[in-house]
Amino acid sequence: MHAKTRVAAAAVAVGLSVAGPLAGMAHASTPKGHGLRTASAEGFTVSCDNGATDVTLTRGDSDSLWLSDGSHVVLTSITFTEDPFGSFTKTFGTKTGLSGSTVHCTASGTDPDTGNTVNVDVNGVFVPPSAV
Numbered sequence: 001m002h003a004k005t006r007v008a009a010a011a012v013a014v015g016l017s018v019a020g021p022l023a024g025m026a027h028a029s030t031p032k033g034h035g036l037r038t039a040s041a042e043g044f045t046v047s048c049d050n051g052a053t054d055v056t057l058t059r060g061d062s063d064s065l066w067l068s069d070g071s072h073v074v075l076t077s078i079t080f081t082e083d084p085f086g087s088f089t090k091t092f093g094t095k096t097g098l099s100g101s102t103v104h105c106t107a108s109g110t111d112p113d114t115g116n117t118v119n120v121d122v123n124g125v126f127v128p129p130s131a132v
Contacts, residue, residue, distance in 0.1 A: 035059045044109035044120070052105070063092050064127075067103075072127040074098060079121040082111060098125045 039046050040054045047053065052067040063075040074095050081087040107120040 039107055042109065043112075044107040046105060046107045048103055048105035050103050052103075055105070065124075073103060073124040074127055075122055075124045076102070077123045081119045081121075082114075082116050084116070095125055098127060100126050100128060102126075 035058065037057055038054050039057060042057075046055055048067065050067070050069075052069060052071075054068040056066040056068075058064065064072065065075075066072050075092050076095065077089065077091045079087055079089040102123065102125050105122050105124075107122075109118050110116070111118050
């Protein structure tokens, strides 16, 4: 899998896995800043079990992302699959203090170098809003 595709897929996966509504909790604000990007801008189609259709990603291998509704999520697992190369799964373990609602997301896009379809499957947990 091409490096840029891996980074985009990872970001999508992270975002998808932790997105979802928190009953009775306010949503965090999606951060503003240089270097943030959306999965859709990277050519991925996103679908989450809470209805979110896009995620905002940070640079690097962060396991944190924001859903299109502003919810902040942390990934618990991500799986990348690119045919004919196979798949890779990473589990992030238990997130101390984050035992709230979970979310599952999938994303699909095309590797620009190979033309192969890349699928990302993520699971995550919501980050509660900070007390003001």
